[in-house]
Amino acid sequence: MLARMTETARITAEQFTTLIHETIPLSRVWAFEVLSLGYGTATLRIGFREEQLRAGGTINGPTLMTLADTALYAAVLSRVGFEPLAVTSDLSFKFLRKPAQAALLGEATLLRCGKRLAVGEVRIRSEGSDALVTHATGTYALP
Amino acid sequence: MLARMTETARITAEQFTTLIHETIPLSRVWAFEVLSLGYGTATLRIGFREEQLRAGGTINGPTLMTLADTALYAAVLSRVGFEPLAVTSDLSFKFLRKPAQAALLGEATLLRCGKRLAVGEVRIRSEGSDALVTHATGTYALP
Amino acid sequence: MLARMTETARITAEQFTTLIHETIPLSRVWAFEVLSLGYGTATLRIGFREEQLRAGGTINGPTLMTLADTALYAAVLSRVGFEPLAVTSDLSFKFLRKPAQAALLGEATLLRCGKRLAVGEVRIRSEGSDALVTHATGTYALP
Amino acid sequence: MLARMTETARITAEQFTTLIHETIPLSRVWAFEVLSLGYGTATLRIGFREEQLRAGGTINGPTLMTLADTALYAAVLSRVGFEPLAVTSDLSFKFLRKPAQAALLGEATLLRCGKRLAVGEVRIRSEGSDALVTHATGTYALP
Numbered sequence: 001m002l003a004r005m006t007e008t009a010r011i012t013a014e015q016f017t018t019l020i021h022e023t024i025p026l027s028r029v030w031a032f033e034v035l036s037l038g039y040g041t042a043t044l045r046i047g048f049r050e051e052q053l054r055a056g057g058t059i060n061g062p063t064l065m066t067l068a069d070t071a072l073y074a075a076v077l078s079r080v081g082f083e084p085l086a087v088t089s090d091l092s093f094k095f096l097r098k099p100a101q102a103a104l105l106g107e108a109t110l111l112r113c114g115k116r117l118a119v120g121e122v123r124i125r126s127e128g129s130d131a132l133v134t135h136a137t138g139t140y141a142l143p
Numbered sequence: 144m145l146a147r148m149t150e151t152a153r154i155t156a157e158q159f160t161t162l163i164h165e166t167i168p169l170s171r172v173w174a175f176e177v178l179s180l181g182y183g184t185a186t187l188r189i190g191f192r193e194e195q196l197r198a199g200g201t202i203n204g205p206t207l208m209t210l211a212d213t214a215l216y217a218a219v220l221s222r223v224g225f226e227p228l229a230v231t232s233d234l235s236f237k238f239l240r241k242p243a244q245a246a247l248l249g250e251a252t253l254l255r256c257g258k259r260l261a262v263g264e265v266r267i268r269s270e271g272s273d274a275l276v277t278h279a280t281g282t283y284a285l286p
Numbered sequence: 287m288l289a290r291m292t293e294t295a296r297i298t299a300e301q302f303t304t305l306i307h308e309t310i311p312l313s314r315v316w317a318f319e320v321l322s323l324g325y326g327t328a329t330l331r332i333g334f335r336e337e338q339l340r341a342g343g344t345i346n347g348p349t350l351m352t353l354a355d356t357a358l359y360a361a362v363l364s365r366v367g368f369e370p371l372a373v374t375s376d377l378s379f380k381f382l383r384k385p386a387q388a389a390l391l392g393e394a395t396l397l398r399c400g401k402r403l404a405v406g407e408v409r410i411r412s413e414g415s416d417a418l419v420t421h422a423t424g425t426y427a428l429p
Numbered sequence: 430m431l432a433r434m435t436e437t438a439r440i441t442a443e444q445f446t447t448l449i450h451e452t453i454p455l456s457r458v459w460a461f462e463v464l465s466l467g468y469g470t471a472t473l474r475i476g477f478r479e480e481q482l483r484a485g486g487t488i489n490g491p492t493l494m495t496l497a498d499t500a501l502y503a504a505v506l507s508r509v510g511f512e513p514l515a516v517t518s519d520l521s522f523k524f525l526r527k528p529a530q531a532a533l534l535g536e537a538t539l540l541r542c543g544k545r546l547a548v549g550e551v552r553i554r555s556e557g558s559d560a561l562v563t564h565a566t567g568t569y570a571l572p
Contacts, residue, residue: 023198026205055166055227061212061234062169066205084198089403090425091204092235092378092521094548094566096541111561112525116402117375117427119523121564132540135550135566137523139376139425141403232546233568235378235521237405237423239398254418255382259545260518260570262380264421275397278407280380280421282519284546309484312491341452341513347498347520348455352491370484377490378521 007039009078016042016074023084030063032070040110040120042074045127047103058098065093067106068122068136075108076118076140083143089117091138099134103127116142150182152221159185159217166227175213183253183263185217188270190246201241208236210249211265211279218251219261219283226286232260234281242277246270259285293325296367302328302360309370316349318356326396326406328360331413333389344384351379353392354408354422361394362404362426369429375403377424385420389413402428436468438507445471445503452513459492461499469539469549471503474556476532487527494522496535497551497565504537505547505569512572518546520567528563532556545571 011019013034020027035043046067054060069088076086105127110120117139124134154162156177163170178186189210197203212231219229248270253263260282267277297305299320306313321329332353340346355374362372391413396406403425410420440448442463449456464472475496483489498517505515534556539549546568553563 019198023196024203025194025196026203029194051168051172053166053168055162056230058230060167060169061231062205062209065208065212065234069204069208087199087201087241088204088236088238090235090237090376091208092233092566093231094233094540094568095231096548098230111523111564119525119564135540135548137521137564137566139523233519235423237397237425239405254380254421262382262421278397278405278423280378280423282380305484309482310489311480311482312489315480337454337458339452339454341448342516344516346453346455347517348491348495351494351498351520355490355494373485373487373527374490374522374524376521376523377494378519379517380519381517384516 009037009039010081011037011077013037015082016077019084020070027070030066032067034074035105037074037078040075040079040113041108042071042078043105043107044071044074045103045105048101056098057101059104061095064095064124064134067104067124068093068134071106071108071122072120072138072140075110075120079110079113079118080142085143086140089139089141091136094135096132096134100126104133118142152180152182153224154180154220156180158225159220162227163213173209177217178248180217180221183218183222183256184251185214185221186248186250187214187217188246188248191244199241200244202247204238207238207267207277210247210267211236211277214249214251214265215263215281215283218253218263222253222256222261223285228286229283232282232284234279237278239275239277243269247276261285295323295325295364297323297363299323301368302363305370306356313356316352320360323360323364326361326365326399327394328357328364329391329393330357330360331389331391334387342384343387345390347381350381350390350410350420353390353410354379354420357392357394357408358406358424358426361396361406365396365399365404366428371429372426375425375427377422380421382418382420386412390419404428438466438468439510440466440506442466444511445506448513449499456499459495463503466503466507469504469508469542470537471500471507472534472536473500473503474532474534477530485527486530488533490524493524493553493563496533496553497522497563498567500535500537500551501549501567501569504539504549508539508542508547509571514572515569518568518570520565523564525561525563529555533562547571
């Protein structure tokens with residue numbers, strides 16, 4: 001555990017941002033900001049925009065799911081390094097509270113990183129709030 | 144079971160399309176097409192566009208997840224009628240195969256529809272193929 | 287697809303029953319009966335016993351989860367052959383209806399079987415009823 | 430949040446143990462021990478026994494799933510009080526590492542407790558180890 005704590009992320013926020021901008025066209029529109037990257041952890045932020053709304057004036061599920069998926073991708077690459085071809089094999093979401101019309105923060109933490117699979121969880125909150133909006137767990141298959 | 148089979152959808156494809164266009168701005172961009180609506184079933188199609196790509200030349204997870212979520216929403220409203228405020232309480236995805244650069248079909252079926260919760264599954268395939276690309280299960284909370 | 291349909295199960299019901307009896311002590315108590323095994327499909331039955339009850343007079347979750355897990359294990363081995371060390375890497379359950387005090391049938395179908403992972407779903411019903419009691423999806427990691 | 434931290438569990442370990450012994454016959458065999466109960470949290474322990482084994486000399490999935498389900502049940506009742514008829518509506522498991530032949534601890538924490546649904550997560554470790562063996566999330570429907 002000590003080794004793990006002192007290790008640093010194997011990809012920088014800039015490398016990750018460039019990667020997703022170059023390979024995932026939509027990420028330029030979504031405009032995620034990488035707030036922090038550790039060894040197996042990542043926190044991403046997405047600003048609020050009207051396009052994220054759904055009936056009821058709350059942020060739609062796809063925005064929450066995209067944030068979770070991307071934050072988990074960043075956490076995986078922070079452990080295994082620059083591996084664009086890591087792909088999601090499963091994702092499970094609990095939508096806990098309707099998010100306010102505000103920026104969202106997604107905090108991903110790996111629970112296990114093996115040779116073939118990396119499993120992690122993501123906690124999403126509205127900026128400035130402690131209440132969980134969404135909880136996700138997911139698995140990435142490593143190439 | 145007989146009653147269920149002879150009942151018809153409580154919302155039309157036009158009503159559903161208008162609803163999501165008016166309340167979910169992004170749905171105008173995603174451009175889902177409702178191919179069929181039954182009583183507790185819905186099949187939606189989304190055409191292929193470059194914005195859906197990710198590293199590896201395959202369609203990204205958010206496109207698959209948005210299709211599943213929207214198809215399930217349609218299946219729920221086909222049972223309970225025009226209830227825009229039905230909201231997803233959970234969604235679980237298995238990403239089974241990397242989709243080709245082609246249109247996707249999402250076929251949603253309710254497994255149970257109670258007074259408070261509707262649970263269903265969604266099967267996503269590439270147009271013209273039998274192989275499952277993604278399987279999803281999810282729950283909508285009814286207002 | 288043709289090849290798949292004409293292939294037969296790579297393990298027999300007797301081999302599977304012997305395997306779980308020898309390596310999973312509890313399976314002798316649970317007393318699953320393998321009703322059918324195809325190439326990637328398996329139907330298991332568990333008789334009703336008082337030990338399966340929970341508050342409310344319905345069958346408890348662990349009984350349903352154990353049936354699903356074991357039926358999926360059988361479906362996996364029906365594709366990959368005698369591989370006792372295949373292990374569950376994830377399982378997701380939707381508990382749809384409270385089961386009556388009756389035998390349960392679990393019908394597992396693989397959705398995809400790759401070299402490293404096999405993904406499938408399980409549908410559980412009370413014997414003699416069409417209504418789904420539980421739906422499960424899960425992944426086995428192959429050795 | 431302050432109120433939440435200073436509130437105490439609305440059921441005692443003794444009440445919970447009596448409840449499951451009286452209404453879930455199998456729980457007498459599983460012999461869970463409630464190590465702690467807070468307001469929305471619960472830690473349960475299950476000693477190791479040979480019946481829990483599976484092929485490969487590791488503890489079987491049903492033991493892990495039963496521990497998670499029961500710990501989550503305790504955490505739910507610690508918030509809502511003595512409500513035996515709260516029932517699981519979904520459970521999702523990630524099996525992260527093969528557990529050693531040792532006692533298991535399951536630590537449940539509610540992520541949200543509404544009027545109709547309580548959602549929580551459970552972390553399972555082998556006694557004396559920090560490594561996560563299993564992660565679960567689940568929902569209980571409240572009567």
